Amino acid sequence: MLQPLTVRPARSAGESRIERTLSYADAIREAADQEMARDPSVIVFGLDVDDPKAIQGTTRGLLDTYGPERVFGTPLSEDAMTGAAVGMALAGLRPIHVHIRMDFLLLAMNQLVNVAAKTRYMYSGQVHLPLVIRAMIGKSWGQGAQHSQGLHSFFMHVPGLKVVAPATPFDAKGCLAAAVRDDDPVLYVEHRLLHFQQGPVPEAPYAVRPGKARVTAAGEDITVVGISWMQVECLRARHYLAEIGIRAEVIDPVWLSPLDLNTIAESVEKTGRLLVVDTAWTCCGASAEIVAAVGERLQGIRDLKLKRLGFAPTTCPTTPSLEELFYPNARTIAAAARNLVEDADTGWMPEERPELQEVAFRGPF
Amino acid sequence: MSARLYRLLYRIRRVEEEIARVYPTDRIRSPVHLSIGQEAVSVGVCEALEPRDVVFGTYRGHALYLARGGDLRRMIAELYGKATGCTKGKGGSMHLIAPERGVMGMSAVVGTTIANAAGYAYALKFRREPAIIASFFGDGATEEGVFAETLNFAVLKRLPILFVCENNQYAIHTHQSRRQGTPAICQRARAFGMPAEQVDGDLTGLIQRAREVVAEVRAGGGPAFLEVMTYRWREHVGPGFDYHLGFRDEGEAAPWIVADPVARLAAELRPTERARIESEVAEEIADAFAFAEASPFPAAAELTLDVFKEEHHVAATHREAGAECW
Structure with a gap:
């Protein structure tokens, strides 16, 4: 009999009893609210953050509580507004700049890469840049070519930017608080489907600080690293693998930069097999970086089997028949894991179990 | 008054001439974009600012840094x-900063x-x-998308900012007339909803207008725009001249050199006073180098x-991570 599936954070001893359940979207909203209450220099802006839909509810109520100087919708000017966010941060504010699609960050690359990432270094630490960029990755219901990209590896590539991709409501709250309190620019990656996830979230403020991964399920046979939404799919895949006697250890990196290589490498040293699944393309991606870093660390120490999974090497199509093939899912992840464990192309694909399917989102947006 | 202004202008001119002189020795290991000929723009606008005000500039930023009182020794050491x-x-x-003087940064990427x-x-x-902000940029920057986006935002929020377009007419080697459908930069600024005017490179006139405009911005009038006409005497980057490239000729530069604010102010001073300033500046520059x-x-x-x-x-992938994690 299967247990109900909730992606739970590995808890420390002091947090073993969290009674309250919150959605990922509400966890983001609560973190922003608490940080704004704690620190009057925190402000939130971006396209539509103050409109009735309030960015899937993640900014709901903030305008009423903190007023239009601290919460405002912006002109459709991603480049200048990112530059303005940099200027605000230089002046001591702590802006949270919200992008309802990560694809829109491409309009702001100059300010993010040439300015935000470089500012502390090229001014030799004389200034701080406490800037948070929230960016959403879309998926399903025909989001298509320009509403679905996972571009986080672009930002991992650049020194001076931190990148976090929380997968649970607990981490959604704690990582946003940590990002706001950080004195350097942080890209906060949210997958649209994660907004619906429910999970335990303490009411009191807390921070999940940069640089620590979580082992979300223990196992001996293979290490499976799932990034952002793929963490959910990996935990589902673990159920398929359990049916055939394969015990997968699942890891959520949480912070992609700085990356907790130690936790991942320790696991791989035990299992000898690593499968990294990203909600992005594999080429030059987060999965490539993790596989390469583990390989460098463990070569000569341990025989290794390594594999990456991610988007098909195509543009994201809108039709469901092709979109389904574009993404890894619990079954394709399980199949890849089994092949790695058995070191053979087994041709196995688990029978789909309805309770392990995605049902949370039906569009339109 | 004119003695003080002369010292400011002359000091910047001489610092950059010394940079140009030393540059071929390769002891300066940074690309330099000299302000020679354009010093009056920074000096004139900064005269209208108060110490608490803040400026942002461009890769051609030596003059702005020095006009705001940035430390000369630290600037030369940086080069x-x-x-x-x-x-x-x-x-x-290209990235000078002096937070203690309100110089909060310069960028190598135009705009x-x-x-x-x-x-x-x-x-x-x-x-x-x-406090208010003065944002310095060149005529080329007005072609960037970020220029239009920012002017709109500044008017929308009635920001306390003075936009200063330092129009030297060239983006590297390309004249404004080959880059812009109309040279009416001020009209474009006005279209966003802010007052804008063009002033020539005369220092006294610039200071006077800058003071009036800065007062309006400081009083809460929202953003304002000054286009200051000027001319780059030397090459885009480096210590030399570029007339030999053929994209402009020295005849075009001649009226600007005749009207040089440094020479004009020098002529207003008593010879002994001028000699004293010049010798003090020479000493300071020698000390900085x-x-x-x-x-x-x-x-x-x-x-x-x-x-x-x-x-x-x-580079946490190669280090021990997690020391401060919960």
Whole structure:
């Protein structure tokens, strides 16, 4: 009999009893609210953050509580507004700049890469840049070519930017608080489907600080690293693998930069097999970086089997028949894991179990 | 008054001439974009500013840094790549900063700091501070998308910001007439909803207009725009001249050189006063270059400092991580 599936954070001893359940979207909203209450220099802006839909509810109520100087919708000017966010941060504010699609960050690359990432270094630490960029990755219901990209590896590539991709409501709250309190620019990656996830979230403020991964399920046979939404799919895949006697250890990196290589490498040293699944393309991606870093660390120490999974090497199509093939899912992840464990192309694909399917989102947006 | 202004202008001119003189020795290891000929724009606008005000500039920023009172020794040391430089040899000529003087940054990418300046202005207004921002950029920057986006935002939020377009008519080697459908930069600024006017390179006139405009901005009138006409005497980057390239001729430069504010102010001074200023400036410049020469290069450990506030977050894939995690 299967247990109900909730992606739970590995808890420390002091947090073993969290009674309250919150959605990922509400966890983001609560973190922003608490940080704004704690620190009057925190402000939130971006396209539509103050409109009735309030960015899937993640900014709901903030305008009423903190007023239009601290919460405002912006002109459709991603480049200048990112530059303005940099200027605000230089002046001591702590802006949270919200992008309802990560694809829109491409309009702001100059300010993010040439300015935000470089500012502390090229001014030799004389200034701080406490800037948070929230960016959403879309998926399903025909989001298509320009509403679905996972571009986080672009930002991992650049020194001076931190990148976090929380997968649970607990981490959604704690990582946003940590990002706001950080004195350097942080890209906060949210997958649209994660907004619906429910999970335990303490009411009191807390921070999940940069640089620590979580082992979300223990196992001996293979290490499976799932990034952002793929963490959910990996935990589902673990159920398929359990049916055939394969015990997968699942890891959520949480912070992609700085990356907790130690936790991942320790696991791989035990299992000898690593499968990294990203909600992005594999080429030059987060999965490539993790596989390469583990390989460098463990070569000569341990025989290794390594594999990456991610988007098909195509543009994201809108039709469901092709979109389904574009993404890894619990079954394709399980199949890849089994092949790695058995070191053979087994041709196995688990029978789909309805309770392990995605049902949370039906569009339109 | 004119003695003080002369010292400011002449000092910048002589500093850059000395940079140009030393440059071929390769002891300066940073590309330099000299302001020679354009000094009056920075000096004139900064005359209208108060110490609490903040400026952002461009890669052609020596004049702005010095006009705001940035430390000369640290600037020259920065050009030499020395540990005593204003960014410890990490930013170079194009990224001068002097937070203690309200110089909050310069960018090598055209137009970039216009938006940073507007964000800083938002923070000042948000905190009800009486300071204002001056954002310096060239005529080429007005062609960038960020220029239009920022002007719209500045008017929308009535930001305390003075936009200063330093129009030297050239973007590298390309004249404004070959880049813009109409040269009416001020009209474009007005279309966003702010007052804008063009002023010539005369220092006295510029100071007077800048003071009036700055007073309006400081009084809460919202953003304003000055297009200051000027001329780059030397090549885009480097210590030399570029007339031999054929894209412009010296005849075009001649009227600007005749009207040179440095020479004009010099002519207004008593010879003894002028000689005293020039000898003091020469001494200060010699001291700054000697300081740069004598300063050490940064230690190797500096390479990985200042990427993040927390040193251990640097290249964490190759380090022990997690020390401060919950």
